[in-house]
Amino acid sequence: MTDTAPSQAPGGAPPRMGFFTDTSVCIGCKACEVACKEWNAIPAGDAGLTGMSYDNTKGLGASAWRHVAFVEQRKPLGGQEPGVDVFDAAGRLGGPAADGLPPVSPDGRTELRWLMSSDVCKHCTEAGCLDVCPTGSLFRTEFGTVVVQEDICNGCGYCVPACPYGVIDQRPDDGRAWKCTLCYDRLGEGMEPACAKACPTESIQFGPLDELRERAAARVARLHAAGIPDARLYGESPDNGVGGDGAFFLLLDEPEVYGLPPDPVVPTRDLPAMWRHAGAAALALAAGAAACFLGRRP
Amino acid sequence: MSESDVTRQGLRGTRPGHQAVTGEAAGRAPRHARRGGRRKGRRGGEQPPVEPARFSSYYGRPVLNKPVWEARDIAGYLFLGGLAGGSSLLAAGAHATGRPALARPAKAAALGAVSLSTAALVHDLGRPERFAHMLRVFKPTSPMSMGSWLLAGYGPLAGLAAVTGLTGRFRRTGAAATAGAAVLAPAVTTYTAVLLADTAVPSWHQAYRELPLAFAGSGAAAAGGLGMLAGPVAQAGPARRLAAFGAALELGAMEAMKRRMGLVAEPLERGRAGRLLRASKALTASGAALGATAGRRSRAAAAVAGTALLLGSAAGRFGVFHAGVASAEDPRYTVLPQRERLRRRTAHPSPDTP
Ligand code: SF4
Ligand code: SF4
Numbered sequence: 154m155t156d157t158a159p160s161q162a163p164g165g166a167p168p169r170m171g172f173f174t175d176t177s178v179c180i181g182c183k184a185c186e187v188a189c190k191e192w193n194a195i196p197a198g199d200a201g202l203t204g205m206s207y208d209n210t211k212g213l214g215a216s217a218w219r220h221v222a223f224v225e226q227r228k229p230l231g232g233q234e235p236g237v238d239v240f241d242a243a244g245r246l247g248g249p250a251a252d253g254l255p256p257v258s259p260d261g262r263t264e265l266r267w268l269m270s271s272d273v274c275k276h277c278t279e280a281g282c283l284d285v286c287p288t289g290s291l292f293r294t295e296f297g298t299v300v301v302q303e304d305i306c307n308g309c310g311y312c313v314p315a316c317p318y319g320v321i322d323q324r325p326d327d328g329r330a331w332k333c334t335l336c337y338d339r340l341g342e343g344m345e346p347a348c349a350k351a352c353p354t355e356s357i358q359f360g361p362l363d364e365l366r367e368r369a370a371a372r373v374a375r376l377h378a379a380g381i382p383d384a385r386l387y388g389e390s391p392d393n394g395v396g397g398d399g400a401f402f403l404l405l406d407e408p409e410v411y412g413l414p415p416d417p418v419v420p421t422r423d424l425p426a427m428w429r430h431a432g433a434a435a436l437a438l439a440a441g442a443a444a445c446f447l448g449r450r451p
Numbered sequence: 452m453s454e455s456d457v458t459r460q461g462l463r464g465t466r467p468g469h470q471a472v473t474g475e476a477a478g479r480a481p482r483h484a485r486r487g488g489r490r491k492g493r494r495g496g497e498q499p500p501v502e503p504a505r506f507s508s509y510y511g512r513p514v515l516n517k518p519v520w521e522a523r524d525i526a527g528y529l530f531l532g533g534l535a536g537g538s539s540l541l542a543a544g545a546h547a548t549g550r551p552a553l554a555r556p557a558k559a560a561a562l563g564a565v566s567l568s569t570a571a572l573v574h575d576l577g578r579p580e581r582f583a584h585m586l587r588v589f590k591p592t593s594p595m596s597m598g599s600w601l602l603a604g605y606g607p608l609a610g611l612a613a614v615t616g617l618t619g620r621f622r623r624t625g626a627a628a629t630a631g632a633a634v635l636a637p638a639v640t641t642y643t644a645v646l647l648a649d650t651a652v653p654s655w656h657q658a659y660r661e662l663p664l665a666f667a668g669s670g671a672a673a674a675g676g677l678g679m680l681a682g683p684v685a686q687a688g689p690a691r692r693l694a695a696f697g698a699a700l701e702l703g704a705m706e707a708m709k710r711r712m713g714l715v716a717e718p719l720e721r722g723r724a725g726r727l728l729r730a731s732k733a734l735t736a737s738g739a740a741l742g743a744t745a746g747r748r749s750r751a752a753a754a755v756a757g758t759a760l761l762l763g764s765a766a767g768r769f770g771v772f773h774a775g776v777a778s779a780e781d782p783r784y785t786v787l788p789q790r791e792r793l794r795r796r797t798a799h800p801s802p803d804t805p
Binding site for chain 2: 203205208211212213214222224281284285286287288289290305306307308309310311313314315316317318319320321322323324327328329330406407409410411412413414415416417420421423424426427428430431432433434435436437438439441442443444445446
């Protein structure tokens with residue numbers, strides 16, 4: 154439904170920019186969350202403890218534009234040898250190095266693995282939030298990202314349930330809708346977004362979407378070769394339900410494990426059919442009402 | 452995190468309920484009593500308790516951000532919009548067929564309902580002073596934008612129709628406004644179904660085929676009820692018929708809708724939404740029946756029937772509203788249908804059929 158920003162428009166428009174979040178190297182430091190809050194002057198959320206591992210942010214919302222998920226599983230991470238004695242291993246450092254990554258636990262023993270993933274607005278090619286916004290507050294930038302204009306938003310709240318990823322939300326005290334801008338202000342100055350800048354492991358990679366997709370494909374192939382068959386890309390395909398995510402992910406388990414929808418579809422895909430059904434219903438109503446006045450007088 | 456540790460012997464000191472249960476296990480925990488809530492109505496549709504489908508989730512948290520709309524404002528708006536649209540149709544018919552005592556209250560009801568509904572919409576905005584931003588753009592991909600323009604056209608016509616009807620002045624203008632309002636009225640009544648359906652909220656989106664018919668019926672039933680309540684029995688024949696037509700349309704469409712929606716029909720039958728929708732069904736059916744029988748002779752019976760129809764319509768809108776919110780709050784209604792869609796797609800890969 155929405156216009157797609159061309160990857161490289163003529164006339165010097167910038168290419169479509171995005172994020173590739175490689176969760177396989179995320180260490181859960183939350184530097185991205187902090188940097189985002191600092192740069193964008195986002196109010197603090199409620200500071201309660203949730204009991205959900207190290208996650209007290211809970212999810213994306215009006216005042217959480219990056220959210221680091223922590224998942225504890227009884228399952229070995231590929232390449233991790235559960236029985237390894239780190240002190241022993243450290244003692245042997247400098248000696249003859251073992252070749253490549255150690256094998257997955259051979260006896261199938263299960264251990265804990267800890268998945269961490271920094272979630273963010275997907276900057277969808279077909280963005281539900283943008284499609285339904287009645288004021289034109291949400292718009293697509295020259296970088297192909299989706300941004301709220303806070304001086305236009307009247308807080309109608311329609312974008313909130315229209316997002317199939319549960320990203321955008323209304324700030325109760327302020328009344329307007331807020332979400333990740335992919336640091337539109339920084340991009341304009343040629344700087345990378347604050348979260349990507351702060352990420353110490355390059356789990357968050359920022360760049361032209363085409364380039365990120367190539368990099369991501371190579372990374373998945375490497376992880377598969379290293380014996381991590383769980384590695385998969387999420388949201389990178391332009392054939393998905395939102396025409397491809399401008400911010401996509403490398404995950405180590407099913408998307409729903411991280412709180413992501415397994416097969417999201419932008420609601421407006423069905424909008425032409427919805428208008429048709431509503432039109433038919435309107436005609437039925439008009440005909441039915443007219444029929445009530447036919448016949449006998451009383 | 453001090454309670455549980457990974458040791459060489461495995462996991463120590465786990466605290467059930469505090470660790471991320473992942474994989475399929477996460478969906479296994481019953482999040483609420485699945486068999487409760489449907490004591491009554493043990494008729495045909497009741498299914499035997501089945502093993503709840505398994506799915507993964509992130510600590511059972513919702514995938515979607517739930518609607519931020521106030522039920523009173525937005526469900527109230529859905530009801531009032533339907534009442535206004537239906538009343539304009541009734542008013543135009545009564546006007547054209549020489550039933551002034553029915554036309555006058557119907558026109559007044561249309562104006563009152565559309566004014567109140569607009570007030571509810573503005574009240575629900577996070578920034579009410581920016582309500583005029585609604586007409587900043589004309590955007591067919593946004594049902595709310597289309598609805599704003601529709602109301603901007605319909606509201607003044609309904610107002611003109613009501614004022615000329617009550618004062619008896621400017622008859623030509625009044626007749627034109629009455630007809631104009633009736634032309635837009637069916638759209639006013641049904642577009643609100645698109646407004647709800649064009650969201651990722653499972654129980655709203657999956658309802659998009661039948662919901663406009665249900666809302667059309669609900670609006671007609673409410674307007675018919677109002678006509679019976681406010682118009683004299685002698686002139687309210689069309690109101691009684693409109694109520695019967697609307698009630699049948701609403702009840703039929705809701706049944707068909709629930710049958711086709713599968714899993715995401717559940718929220719329509721549970722909790723607050725379920726209670727509201729059962730009340731709506733009873734009120735609408737009994738109101739229409741009473742109106743078509745005793746309501747033809749007795750003014751008192753007509754008033755009771757009309758009130759029941761109005762309440763039934765309102766309860767229906769609040770029920771649909773709450774069902775949607777409940778479906779967004781539970782990840783199973785997001786994850787399970789999407790998993791099923793993925794499974795079917797991998798089983799029969801056919802890229803060019805939707
Ligand atoms: S993820 Fe949601 S908020 Fe972000 S662009 Fe897509 S629809 Fe909009
Ligand atoms: S809340 Fe603001 S950004 Fe969201 S749809 Fe309404 S006007 Fe647009």
